[in-house]
Amino acid sequence: MENLSKQLVDKSVEAFIMGLEIYNKPTIKYRIEGFSFFICNAWELMLKAELLNRGVPIYFPGSNRTISLENAIRKIYTDKKQPLRINLEKIIDLRNTSTHFITEEYETIYAPFFQSCVLNFSEQVKRFHNIDVTDYIAQNFLTLSVNLNVLTNEEIRGKYSQEMAERLINNKNELEFLTTNNSSNDLFIPIRHEFVQIKDKTKADFTYAIDPNADTSAKIITKLQDPNDKYKLTRKNVIDSINKQLQTKKISFNYQTVKGDKGFNEYTLNLFMDFYNLKQDNKYCYQFGTVRRYSQQLVDFILEKIKIDADIINKILVVKKR
Structure with missing residues (x-):
């Protein structure tokens, strides 16, 4: 079974890469369906290889037909509430959706x-088969190129037939419910694009000017935001997400404790929060009474700093000692 297991893993990695290549080509209109097909195929082959390694048969009794991806998931990830399992099951649902029902708005949700x-796949194929996907594809390809075109429910109903619109809205509502009640990055990784007007232009990513002679008018809109919509992460969520991406994206991080433990932890998070004064910045965290919650932007900020300088913790410690 060892040779069959290896063949399945090799094909799994190839299916994974094909899914990424399809999704990261914005000119391909079939990329949502293509990605969901290939990523499910990658998971199915990889998990079946793991079952073979465990001595668990992947064929139905008295048949040459192998078990489904859903069956393989249930055998390996036995907890129905596990975020990774829920994530996979939702993508399987999308894969099983008739292609004529899938529209460009599905990408947004x-x-x-x-x-x-x-x-998750990058992490699990490493865990089960000691395969590092970044040996096959550049780590930046693990970040998907996303087109965001957000429509309201009313706009969706106005654009599509009743059957298509209601199916899309139901999916949208179901996934929004999941993200509201589970903040694990094993389930979803928020994608946010925020524009904030500030007075100090030296701190701006870009500047703009208002042209009174422009053909198209524009307005600056201010809107109150519910903090619960943005600050979904606990400290543990932040630490787990950073470690997950350090590992799967093969980002160097030169830090270890006196006991020799490596990785991002409570101590390094506190160093970042204090050194960059992040507790006072509502972009990254928010105080709910006695509880502080964090945004995905904090994870992105810390990862970006580590990418720039793998020795950043040691350098922060040097500065703090001065």
């Missing part, structure tokens, strides 16, 4: 789940 699924 599924993109956070796709991104999580990519990192």
Whole structure:
């Protein structure tokens, strides 16, 4: 069974890469369906290889037909509430959706789940088969190129037939419910694009000017935001997400404890929060009474700093000692 297991893993990695290549080509209109097909195929082959390694048969009794991906998932991930399992099951549902029902708006609602699924696969194929996908594809390809075109329910109903619109809205509502009640990055990774007007232009990513002679008018809109919509992460969520991406994206991080433990932890998170004064920045965290919650932007900020300098913790410690 060892040779068959290896063949399945090899094909699994190839299916995974094909899914990424299809999704990251914006000119391909079939990329949502193509990605969901290939990522499910990658998971199915990889999990069946793991079952073979465990001595668990992948064929139905007295048949040459192998078990389904759903069956393989249930055998390996036995907890129905496990975020990784829920993520996979939702993408399987999308794969099983008739292609004529899938529209470009599906990308908007599924993109956070796709991104999580990519990192989950990278992590699990390493865990089960000691395969590092970044040996086959550049780590930046693990970040999906996403087109965001958000429509309201009313706009969806106005654009599509009743059957298509209601199916899309039901999917949208179901996934929104999941993200509201589970903040694990094994389930979804939020994708946010925020524009904030500030007075100090030296701190701006870009500047703009208002042209009174422009053909198209524009307005600056201010809107109150519910903090619960943005600050979904606990400290543990932040630490787990950073470690997950450090591992799956093969990002160097030169830090270890006195006991020799490596990885991002409570101590390094506190160093970042204090050194960059992040507790006072509502972009990254928010105080709910006695509880502080964090945004996905905090994860992205820390990862970006580590990418730039793998020795950042040691350098922060040097500065703090001065």
